[in-house]
Amino acid sequence: MTAVPPASLVPAAPTVGADGVVDALALLAAGELASFARLATDAAHAPELRTRIVLSRMAAGDLAPLDRIEQALAGLGTPAEEVDDRIWQFRELLAEYDTRTTPRDWWERLVRTYVGYGVVVDVQRLVADGLDGEAAELASESLADNGLADFVVATLGPVIQAEPQLGARLALWGRRVVGEALGIASRLITTRPSLAAVAGIAESGAGLSPEQHAAFMSRLTAGHARRMKRLELTA
Amino acid sequence: MTAVPPASLVPAAPTVGADGVVDALALLAAGELASFARLATDAAHAPELRTRIVLSRMAAGDLAPLDRIEQALAGLGTPAEEVDDRIWQFRELLAEYDTRTTPRDWWERLVRTYVGYGVVVDVQRLVADGLDGEAAELASESLADNGLADFVVATLGPVIQAEPQLGARLALWGRRVVGEALGIASRLITTRPSLAAVAGIAESGAGLSPEQHAAFMSRLTAGHARRMKRLELTA
Numbered sequence: 001m002t003a004v005p006p007a008s009l010v011p012a013a014p015t016v017g018a019d020g021v022v023d024a025l026a027l028l029a030a031g032e033l034a035s036f037a038r039l040a041t042d043a044a045h046a047p048e049l050r051t052r053i054v055l056s057r058m059a060a061g062d063l064a065p066l067d068r069i070e071q072a073l074a075g076l077g078t079p080a081e082e083v084d085d086r087i088w089q090f091r092e093l094l095a096e097y098d099t100r101t102t103p104r105d106w107w108e109r110l111v112r113t114y115v116g117y118g119v120v121v122d123v124q125r126l127v128a129d130g131l132d133g134e135a136a137e138l139a140s141e142s143l144a145d146n147g148l149a150d151f152v153v154a155t156l157g158p159v160i161q162a163e164p165q166l167g168a169r170l171a172l173w174g175r176r177v178v179g180e181a182l183g184i185a186s187r188l189i190t191t192r193p194s195l196a197a198v199a200g201i202a203e204s205g206a207g208l209s210p211e212q213h214a215a216f217m218s219r220l221t222a223g224h225a226r227r228m229k230r231l232e233l234t235a
Numbered sequence: 236m237t238a239v240p241p242a243s244l245v246p247a248a249p250t251v252g253a254d255g256v257v258d259a260l261a262l263l264a265a266g267e268l269a270s271f272a273r274l275a276t277d278a279a280h281a282p283e284l285r286t287r288i289v290l291s292r293m294a295a296g297d298l299a300p301l302d303r304i305e306q307a308l309a310g311l312g313t314p315a316e317e318v319d320d321r322i323w324q325f326r327e328l329l330a331e332y333d334t335r336t337t338p339r340d341w342w343e344r345l346v347r348t349y350v351g352y353g354v355v356v357d358v359q360r361l362v363a364d365g366l367d368g369e370a371a372e373l374a375s376e377s378l379a380d381n382g383l384a385d386f387v388v389a390t391l392g393p394v395i396q397a398e399p400q401l402g403a404r405l406a407l408w409g410r411r412v413v414g415e416a417l418g419i420a421s422r423l424i425t426t427r428p429s430l431a432a433v434a435g436i437a438e439s440g441a442g443l444s445p446e447q448h449a450a451f452m453s454r455l456t457a458g459h460a461r462r463m464k465r466l467e468l469t470a
Contacts, residue, residue: 036291040275049319049326053301056271060295066288084284091284 020198021135022078023086024127027188027195028142029069030090031120035062038098039148042113047106051155058146065142072138090188094120097184101177107156111170112177114152114227119181122223123188126216130198153230160231171233178224178235185220186213255433256370257313258321259362262423262430263377264304265325266355270297273333274383277348282341286390293381300377307373328419329355335415338408342391346405347412349387349462354416357458358423361451365433388465395466406468413459413470420455421448 039059046052073083097116103109121143128139160167189196189208196202202212225235274294281287308318332351338344356378363374395402424431424443431437437447456470463470 033287033291036295037275037279040272040294041279044272044276049323052268053305056268056298057301059275060271060298063291063295066292070288088284 017194017197017204018076018078020194020204021131022073022076022083023192023194024131024198025069025073025076025135025138026083026086027090027127028124028139029066029073029087030094031124032062032066032069032142033087033091034094034120035059035117035146037095038113038116041098042109045106045109054151058148058151062146065138069138069142072134093184093188097177097180100180103173107159107166107170108173110152110156111174111231114149114156114231115174115177115224116181117148118223118227119178119185119220122220123185126199126201126219127195130200149227149230156231160233167233170231171228174228174233174235178221181224182217182220186217189213189216252429252432252439253311253313255429255439256366257308257311257318258427258429259366259433260304260308260311260370260373261318261321262325262362263359263374264301264308264322265329266359267297267301267304267377268322268326269329269355270294270352270381272330273348273351276333277344280341280344289386293383293386297381300373304373304377307369325423328423332412332415332419336412342394342401342405343408345387345391346409346466349384349391349466350409350412350459351416352383353458353462354413354420354455357455358420361434361436361454362430365435384462384465391466395468402468405466406463409463409468409470413456416459417452417455421452424448424451 036059039055039062043052043055043059046055074080076083098112101112101116103112124139124143128136128143131139156170160170189199189201190213193202193205193207196208196212196216197204197206201216202208208216221235228235271294274290274297278287278290278294281290309315311318333347336347336351338347359374359378363371363378366374391405395405424434424436425448428437428440428442431443431447431451432439432441434451436451437443443451460470
């Protein structure tokens with residue numbers, strides 16, 4: 001890891017390098033592919049037709065911005081194979097969330113997707129905040145609300161209200177899965193210093209300091225707590 | 236099962252009843268949902284990024300006509316719950332193909348999807364041929380080539396050419412999976428006489444005679460043999 005330069009040497013508004021933009025867009029592309037796969041799998045487990053159709057459509061919608069992101073990536077001058085490698089690596093990292101967490105029923109599945117999606121989108125938003133121009137516009141399109149959170153709250157909220165025991169189990173499950181999601185977010189930001197630099201949470205070319213890492217994790221846990229609150233579950 | 240009326244009582248061009256149109260459109264909707272789920276799962280198993288993206292997009296594309304089919308179904312006067320029940324039942328039947336066949340590798344997975352998709356589309360085309368007006372138009376949109384066959388032939392063809400042993404294994408596998416696909420097609424057409432009536436292969440309200448059933452299966456196996464030939468595999 002590179003040593004963190006003294007704060008005075010860090011520009012107030014660090015310039016985002018081309019490598020950082022490639023990483024940021026590759027992360028968006030990987031997120032779309034991972035979200036598509038997760039929602040499509042959830043749809044296949046849906047207990048009835050309407051839910052299945054809603055989730056299948058949501059999955060398909062998550063894939064829609066991929067086309068423009070791929071075009072933008074192609075215009076950045078990085079060899080196509082290298083871009084593909086990065087998207088693939090990010091995707092593999094994001095997919096670990098699913099292989100490490102096995103829901104026991106439909107409700108746990110919904111909570112898993114709600115929690116994991118929320119953390120990934122929060123990371124992507126932090127990174128997207130450091131983009132400008134076309135990249136920023138693409139990120140905003142890619143991160144537009146897909147309706148998943150409202151759907152899960154509308155579906156799960158009344159069930160949790162009616163069954164406190166289920167609520168208690170799902171709160172425990174939420175802690176279990178957010179642990180995995182935060183672990184993946186942490187690995188993402190520490191193994192790709194360029195993402196941290198784009199997000200403005202670490203200096204360009206440097207790794208995260210322990211304080212910067214703690215601040216990053218703390219923003220993610222705050223976002224998670226807000227989402228659990230919407231379900232009236234203890235985070 | 237209703238007795239088959241004498242041939243002279245059967246109109247030359249049997250009118251398609253509303254029930255038949257509902258079944259035909261419900262079968263299209265179920266096919267789209269099943270194909271979406273299968274291609275999305277295949278995409279998640281793809282060995283590299285480009286294939287994954289191609290199959291994910293194909294999955295999303297298969298879902299696109301669902302919106303209009305749902306609207307058309309809503310306008311036919313059948314209660315929404317009944318329509319949903321039919322789509323769900325067809326979908327469950329189509330999904331049996333996947334649960335009954337477990338590919339051992341990526342090539343077997345591609346062959347399974349190629350074979351199963353081909354048989355289902357052939358059945359849907361036979362049924363669609365009996366539709367007219369908006370229903371016929373919707374069916375034609377829904378059954379437009381999604382590029383899967385060309386993709387599988389382009390991907391798998393050279394590999395089979397280069398590895399005759401793999402070709403021999405995939406030919407055997409093709410026989411195994413088409414058996415399941417034909418079994419499902421047979422159950423579909425015999426348990427839903429209205430579909431057979433729309434397709435014009437049995438008289439309205441009657442079940443299939445053994446000859447009609449044999450003719451139906453023979454058309455499906457001919458279609459399958461053509462598809463295997465494109466891969467230069469023995470059907």
